Amino acid sequence: MSNPNTDNPPPAAPSDFIRDIVEKHVAEKKYPQIHTRFPPEPNGYLHIGHAKSICLNFGIAHEFDGICNLRMDDTNPAKEDVEYVDSIIEDVNWLIAGWADKNLGLKPKGKTPEAVTSNGKPDFYLPASVGQASSLSPSSKEKVRDRLEACPTLEPFYASDYFDQIYEYAVALIKKGNAYVCDLTPDQTDEYRRNAKESPFRNRTVAENLDLFTRMKNGEFPDGTRTLRAKIDVTAPNIWMRDPLIYRIRHAEHHHTGGKWCIYPMYDFAHCLSDYLEGITHSICTLEFEVHRPLYDWILENLDLPRPLPHQYEFARLSLTYTIMSKRKLMQLVNEKLVTGWDDPRMPTISGIRRRGVTAEALRAFAYNIGITKYNGLTDVAVLEFAIREDLNKRALRRLAVLRPIKVVITNYPEGKTEELDAVNNPEDESAGKRKIPFSRELYIEQDDFKEVPPPKYFRLKPGGEVRLKYAYIIKCDEVVKDATGKILELRCTADLDSKSGGATAARKVKGTIHWVSAAHAVDAEVRLYDRLFTVPEPDKVAAESASAGSSGATGPSGDFKSLLNPHSLEVVTAKCEPSLKDAKPELRYQFERLAYFALDKDSVVGSSRRDDRTAGPAVPTLIFNRTITLKDAWAKEAQKG
């Protein structure tokens, strides 16, 4: 769980066209219970676009007291892997934890609908129709939950668990004369379909089709030599109704079913039936599947399945500025080591976002804020950044840390003296309490907080100028000490020793307040300063343009989005931190005052296992912070104007 400090109140449930439909169905009592599903293909890591879908599907289940199944849409063994299955489970659990985890549909490990059959029928996890529901008690919902809770080892649903059923449905379609085995090559199939021409194999007998399909299943034919096609209408204006393929031959090991199958159902055939088998009521997907909906309906209707059938609804996928969402391109970044992995904090993956320090609450608030429509828009990444700052502002512990130090000597402060000053942990949350920070004669301040030649409106430290050291004294810069090259070595300052909190001149107004760290007490930390991964707002668009414009050839045929990577997306510094940061905890969030929000990276070694006993070589920082996001910086904007 991501529970740093405060539990922010959940945002108000949003309203959108899909929720309107669900609400109407609930009012009509059309279904015994609302049942959605989140069906990723395990061929990559989940990204923030999936987070939108997760929040929609689980949000609906949560708001209407329903269930949302997590289902691996794993019908293509060539592209899928257990690594992705595992990451998907982790990411979904993280995102819904403490929110919709009670609405998560899982199943007993190893069970399939067939495996739990009690009367010869598949045992649906929730009623798939009103007719079947009548045999269930009104508390069917609780039964489902009881069943889930009673089983210690639960797992997500897998489309591949239904391969037996789906196969039987295909046979049923053949027997009805609604499907046939086709021997056309891929190229021929393509050509026939484009030209609305019937396959010469379209009118094979049922017996012949049954025989051929059985032999396909038995592995008698090589990949690509035969397919099973639904017999619909090759002249249909919608391409997907022109006798679509529903099974293809793939002699491949499947990550979940192993070597059991050498034929695999296509998405269109597997998906609607998986929805049906799980008793899904609202099958929500993105816009590109809209043209597939007639096929979705056709399959279920032509199998004469009991009604009401699941229904498909489509919404616009998320696009974000300065971000790419294509799994293929993200994988390219990983494979070519342009980032450190799928969970690199610069990646738009859920795992990357999490590692960066963003909380699940913030991500959910973002998903709620952007809404659900059928319009293909481009959301400003600033909306995400706002959600992150809003969340972190409320929960982050304030700390003093100097990223790029300059030494300051307080010449009128006694050598060897140390004071412990009170500092507030979180001004947004009084219950977070206070801590002590040490003050002494030699300090570090931020390089940015001193200017020998200050620009207009600069109210930090300058020669002869005064500034407040947060929680400590007002100091005045008397002297700038430089080396032969003109590099600043240290600033010599005097403090107004009465200006500390409670002191005689504590109320004196100085325009600037800056952060600092006592040099003798400072703790070093590696700080990874992340920035956006791309330099342009629409990397996909630019890449596409350079690709099409580009017989110039320099950027290559795919449009080289990699040339748009921000070379400054990661900068690593060694920061001087106040000593309390020694005890930083991975589950907490920190604000280094006046700078940014940070979270401990998983590479850190913290607590009692800190490697303080290191003997050889330079000290390797064991404290590693990731910059989640900077504070808003009005001064940067002001300085730019000048």
Place this chain on the structure above:
RNA sequence: UGCCCGAUGGUGUAACGGUAGCACAGCAGACUCUGAAUCUGUUUGUCAUGGUUCAAAUCCAUGUCGGGCAGCCA
């Protein structure tokens, strides 16, 4: 090219025949021991043209623009 879908300030969304609202961003100011947060104010919008109607962002028609699909991927 065929089929499908969409269009409300800079961006994302709401208004479901009856006052065009919210959020982000921007701008200006107040406050501030974080140039943060908070608070106040504020610029900017119904794709176009017709039609229906007492009344249209909303219904209809046409056009324009944008997106999707045309894998034995999902």
